[in-house]
Amino acid sequence: MIMHQAMKRHHMLLILVFFLFWTVWAGTAYAVTWIDGSKARLQALDKITARISTVEAPVGASRFFGTLEVMVNRCASQPPEEPPENAAFITIHDRGYNGLEPKLIFSGWVFSSSPAVSALEHPVYDLTLLACVDD
Numbered sequence: 001m002i003m004h005q006a007m008k009r010h011h012m013l014l015i016l017v018f019f020l021f022w023t024v025w026a027g028t029a030y031a032v033t034w035i036d037g038s039k040a041r042l043q044a045l046d047k048i049t050a051r052i053s054t055v056e057a058p059v060g061a062s063r064f065f066g067t068l069e070v071m072v073n074r075c076a077s078q079p080p081e082e083p084p085e086n087a088a089f090i091t092i093h094d095r096g097y098n099g100l101e102p103k104l105i106f107s108g109w110v111f112s113s114s115p116a117v118s119a120l121e122h123p124v125y126d127l128t129l130l131a132c133v134d135d
Helices: 002-029
Strands: 038-045 049-059 062-065 068-077 086-094 103-111 125-133
Touching: 038 068, 038 086, 049 062, 049 068, 049 125, 068 125, 086 125, 103 125
Parallel strands: none
Antiparallel strands: 038 049, 038 125, 062 068, 068 086, 086 103
8 A cells, every 4th residue: 555655656746747847848949939019008097087098108208197107118019829918017107296206106017918917006097008019
C-alpha cells in the first residue's frame, strides 16, 4: 500500500514537471508581439450628468475631460489573429476647479477586456480603455 502511494506521488510529480516544462516552452515559442498604437480611444463618463464621451488621446500628449488631465504613455493591441486585447499605460491628474496644484490620482496599465483590473477611482469620473488606434 505504501509503495502504491509513493508511485502515485512520483507520477504526480512527473506530470507536474511535464506541465511546467510545457507551459514555459509553449510560452516562449508562441510569444505575442504587441502592436503599438498612436492613440488611445477612451470612454469617459461624468457620473454627475451621466454624460458619456469618447476621448482620443495621442500617445505622449495630454487630453482633458472635465477636471482630469489624461496622459497616455503607451498604447498597444494584440494582432488580429490573437484574442482581442488593448493595453495602455496612462497617468491621470485631477486639476480641480479651485486652481490648486494638479493631484496625481492614477498611474498604471488599463486593459480593454478587463476594465476592473486597474480602474480609476474618482467620485465624479470614470475612464475605460476602448481601443488603441493608428491614424
